[in-house]
Amino acid sequence: MSDLVTGEAVVLGLRAAKLPSRALAIALDLTLQIAGLVAASLVLSLTLVDIDGAAVAAVTLGLMVFFLVALPVMIETLTRGRSLGKAALGLRVVRSDGGPVRFRHALVRGLVGFLEIVVLFGVPAVICSMVSTEGKRLGDVFAGTLVVRERVPGGGGTATALPPVHPQLLQAIGGELVALDLSAVPEPLWLAVRQLLGRIGELDPAVAHQMSVRLADDVTARTGHPVPYGVHPAAYLGAVLTERQRREWERAQGHAFQQARHQAQYPAQARAAQGQQHQPPYPHPHPTAPAAPTAPPAPEPAPKPAPGTGFAPPA
Numbered sequence: 001m002s003d004l005v006t007g008e009a010v011v012l013g014l015r016a017a018k019l020p021s022r023a024l025a026i027a028l029d030l031t032l033q034i035a036g037l038v039a040a041s042l043v044l045s046l047t048l049v050d051i052d053g054a055a056v057a058a059v060t061l062g063l064m065v066f067f068l069v070a071l072p073v074m075i076e077t078l079t080r081g082r083s084l085g086k087a088a089l090g091l092r093v094v095r096s097d098g099g100p101v102r103f104r105h106a107l108v109r110g111l112v113g114f115l116e117i118v119v120l121f122g123v124p125a126v127i128c129s130m131v132s133t134e135g136k137r138l139g140d141v142f143a144g145t146l147v148v149r150e151r152v153p154g155g156g157g158t159a160t161a162l163p164p165v166h167p168q169l170l171q172a173i174g175g176e177l178v179a180l181d182l183s184a185v186p187e188p189l190w191l192a193v194r195q196l197l198g199r200i201g202e203l204d205p206a207v208a209h210q211m212s213v214r215l216a217d218d219v220t221a222r223t224g225h226p227v228p229y230g231v232h233p234a235a236y237l238g239a240v241l242t243e244r245q246r247r248e249w250e251r252a253q254g255h256a257f258q259q260a261r262h263q264a265q266y267p268a269q270a271r272a273a274q275g276q277q278h279q280p281p282y283p284h285p286h287p288t289a290p291a292a293p294t295a296p297p298a299p300e301p302a303p304k305p306a307p308g309t310g311f312a313p314p315a
Contacts, residue, residue: 015207016134017091017147019126026117026125028085029072037067068118069110076106086147096144108143176225177243184222190244193219193237200234212237 040063048059075083080100081093093101093109101109116124116138125137134146193215200208212233219240220226227236 015149017149018135019129021089021091021149022129022135022137022147023122023126025083025085025089025091026122028088029083030117032084033067033071036071037063040067069114072113073103073106073110076101076109077103081106081145090150091147092150093140093145093147096146101143101145105143105145109139109145112139112142113137174239176228177239180223180225180240180243182223182240182244182247185219185244186222189215189218189222190241193241197234197238197241208234 041060044059044063045056048055051059072083076093079087082091086092093105095101095105113125116122116128125139128137128141129135132141136146140146196208196211196215200212216227216233216236219237223240227233
């Protein structure tokens with residue numbers, strides 16, 4: 001049994017696939033590949049009737065490489081490790097650390113698998129799988145991969161029912177959760193907890209309990225508070241994860257409230273800041289209208305002569 005918990009793992013605590021299930025999956029894949037190869041060869045033989053023998057051999061070799069090497073590599077890369085045969089039996093190829101396979105892993109598996117399964121009739125693959133404790137063939141050894149079971153027999157995909165918790169015990173847990181210091185719990189551990197709780201219905205009950213105990217021990221070792229007596233480890237992990245999400249929600253709401261309060265207290269500064277954001281970086285000066293011409297001053301009237309003298313003073 002292989003317990004896999006990583007930052008990007010797609011599988012948690014699932015069983016490594018053994019030789020019988022893997023052999024049946026490979027047989028299904030090879031049957032489909034050979035059927036496609038035969039069908040494509042018949043179509044080309046009926047279509048290309050005027051080509052010589054060398055061209056026929058080259059086309060046949062290209063079809064073999066495509067259906068027996070390139071096609072399995074593409075399928076495992078695009079489906080993250082699930083060929084048609086593996087999907088039918090509930091198997092998946094993952095990295096040795098639990099992460100999803102990439103193109104280079106699928107390429108190494110495809111090239112080595114062509115040699116050990118097709119060319120050598122599967123003899124090295126059978127021997128290596130029987131010797132390996134995790135059922136690995138040579139392609140898995142060179143690529144650093146592992147084939148695991150995604151579906152456990154008898155699981156049916158239904159959620160595992162957790163034992164009920166007494167209401168008084170729930171109230172006591174709530175008081176402890178509020179006082180917990182969750183800052184010491186790293187993010188990869190939170191991710192592992194979320195993955196376990198999300199896939200607990202697909203796991204074997206014994207595996208789910210084992211993984212819950214391990215993760216609960218890791219969480220309590222960083223918080224300093226053990227799991228209360230009588231509480232299922234998975235239920236406690238769910239409660240702790242809910243408390244963390246509640247704190248994150250309150251923190252986000254408090255940040256939004258502070259922003260709204262600042263805008264309400266200082267509306268002029270907020271509008272000025274918004275105006276500066278919408279103001280063009282280099283404003284162009286607007287041309288000013290020319291000033292209207294002013295009329296010349298009116299001439300002063302000439303002085304009138306003094307009465308009785310006939311003499312007019314000089315202006």
